[in-house]
Amino acid sequence: MTVFPFLVAIWILCWGLYGIVSSRNLVHLVICLGVTQAATYVLLLGVGYRNGGAAPIYADIAESTMVVDPVVQALALVDVVVEATVSALLLAVAVQTHKRFGTIDPDELHSLRG
Amino acid sequence: MNRRLRIGLFLGGAALLAGMLVAAVGDLPGFGHYPGPYGILIEETGVAGTSATDLVTAVNFDYRAFDTMGEEFILFAAVLGVAIVLRRRRGERAEDERGDDHHFPGSSSALGALGLALVGPVFVLGAYVVTHGQITPGGGFQGGVVLAAAALIAFLAGEYVAFKVIAPHAMVEAGEAAGAAGFALVGLGGLIFAGTFFANFIALGTPGSFLSSGTIPISNLAVGIEVAGAFLLLWTEFSDQALVVRSK
Amino acid sequence: MTALQIGALIVVGAGAPLVVLVRDPVRQAFCVGIFGTALALLFFVFQAPDVALSQIVVSTVALPLMILLALAKIREHEEEEEERE
Numbered sequence: 001m002t003v004f005p006f007l008v009a010i011w012i013l014c015w016g017l018y019g020i021v022s023s024r025n026l027v028h029l030v031i032c033l034g035v036t037q038a039a040t041y042v043l044l045l046g047v048g049y050r051n052g053g054a055a056p057i058y059a060d061i062a063e064s065t066m067v068v069d070p071v072v073q074a075l076a077l078v079d080v081v082v083e084a085t086v087s088a089l090l091l092a093v094a095v096q097t098h099k100r101f102g103t104i105d106p107d108e109l110h111s112l113r114g
Numbered sequence: 115m116n117r118r119l120r121i122g123l124f125l126g127g128a129a130l131l132a133g134m135l136v137a138a139v140g141d142l143p144g145f146g147h148y149p150g151p152y153g154i155l156i157e158e159t160g161v162a163g164t165s166a167t168d169l170v171t172a173v174n175f176d177y178r179a180f181d182t183m184g185e186e187f188i189l190f191a192a193v194l195g196v197a198i199v200l201r202r203r204r205g206e207r208a209e210d211e212r213g214d215d216h217h218f219p220g221s222s223s224a225l226g227a228l229g230l231a232l233v234g235p236v237f238v239l240g241a242y243v244v245t246h247g248q249i250t251p252g253g254g255f256q257g258g259v260v261l262a263a264a265a266l267i268a269f270l271a272g273e274y275v276a277f278k279v280i281a282p283h284a285m286v287e288a289g290e291a292a293g294a295a296g297f298a299l300v301g302l303g304g305l306i307f308a309g310t311f312f313a314n315f316i317a318l319g320t321p322g323s324f325l326s327s328g329t330i331p332i333s334n335l336a337v338g339i340e341v342a343g344a345f346l347l348l349w350t351e352f353s354d355q356a357l358v359v360r361s362k
Numbered sequence: 363m364t365a366l367q368i369g370a371l372i373v374v375g376a377g378a379p380l381v382v383l384v385r386d387p388v389r390q391a392f393c394v395g396i397f398g399t400a401l402a403l404l405f406f407v408f409q410a411p412d413v414a415l416s417q418i419v420v421s422t423v424a425l426p427l428m429i430l431l432a433l434a435k436i437r438e439h440e441e442e443e444e445e446r447e
Binding site: 001002004005008011012015016018019024025027028030031032034035038039041042045046049053054055056057067068073074076077080081083084087088091092094095098099102104 | 363367368371374375378379381382385387390391394397401404405408409410411412413416417420421424425428429432433435436439440443
């Protein structure tokens with residue numbers, strides 16, 4: 001039971017990778033990339049959790065309460081916002097690909113034309 | 115290689131990857147048994163060292179401010195990339211933006227009025243989340259997206275022209291660049307006034323009060339402006355493509 | 363581990379194949395919004411309110427909007443090409 005969150009993270013990662021490999025649509029591929037990144041958030045927060053710990057905000061709890069690890073939360077928090085903008089960049093590339101080649105099926109975009 | 119071969123190869127590789135990961139995960143200390151030491155160190159010295167009651171914001175903007183600057187520049191570069199990829203090309207022209215045929219089907223004036231009425235309260239909420247990042251959950255990144263959403267409500271209610279008036283292109287670009295530069299300047303201020311890049315050089319107040327934690331409110335504000343500008347620029351670029359840009 | 367945490371993990375674990383196996387991108391945009399909300403619930407239960415706040419705002423507002431706008435542009439371009447022929 002103590003490895004269950006990490007197994008869920010591996011499960012989500014494998015499903016996300018399967019989605020990327022077997023995708024027929026570039027927009028679907030970008031969304032599957034987002035699912036893959038969700039696996040890293042679950043892993044990070046799972047590593048930092050402490051049994052019986054509270055959220056690391058001391059605004060309304062006593063100073064001596066045990067809290068969970070704040071470092072991994074800082075990493076995950078920034079990552080969530082940056083991931084959205086990188087997905088936007090990939091979506092922009094997909095839009096321009098459709099304009100240039102007329103298709104967004106990765107199987108049909110096989111040669112790099114100049 | 116054809117599709118079946120590719121998927122078969124992937125399934126073999128994924129089985130190997132999953133097996134190795136499961137074996138690696140078995141060596142971790144287990145869920146709930148966090149061994150430390152950095153989290154425990156920050157828990158014990160965080161409130162005294164930075165006067166911030168929200169330790170996650172303290173880690174983001176004080177202890178690990180250099181990493182946050184790197185992430186912020188990733189965000190800036192991604193938005194720059196979108197602006198370059200979606201630029202107006204030779205075979206394209208813009209439809210007249212002043213026409214009123216950019217309403218969505220199903221939008222009505224009641225929806226438009228409600229949307230415009232919500233812009234103010236959501237803006238206040240976003241400003242609250244940005245400025246109280248060092249006390250309660252919140253901060254520049256979350257509050258910045260809420261601020262961008264405040265202008266977006268006008269767009270979603272079907273008032274495309276009002277959206278362009280609330281968030282004009284030049285102001286959004288200037289805000290985003292100012293936010294990114296502001297964060298780097300806070301770091302340089304630490305270098306100039308306290309000898310270390312990103313050192314907290316303003317006096318720490320009492321934990322829990324509005325103007326506490328030294329440079330953290332300034333960093334929060336810079337990041338909030340930058341994230342709001344970034345998301346508004348993204349949405350403007352995409353909606354321009356979908357509604358305005360046509361090929362000749 | 364509390365029952366709430368186990369339940370949230372199971373919901374998130376069931377949501378990932380759901381998002382991947384829906385092939386139509388328009389429906390997938392809604393599925394990713396639901397998946398993001400389930401993830402935010404998981405982050406709350408893991409005592410991480412900052413990350414949950416970030417996840418709610420990004421995955422219900424920012425990401426589905428950009429996906430739908432990109433799809434609108436692609437569909438509109440296809441119709442333009444068909445008109446031309």
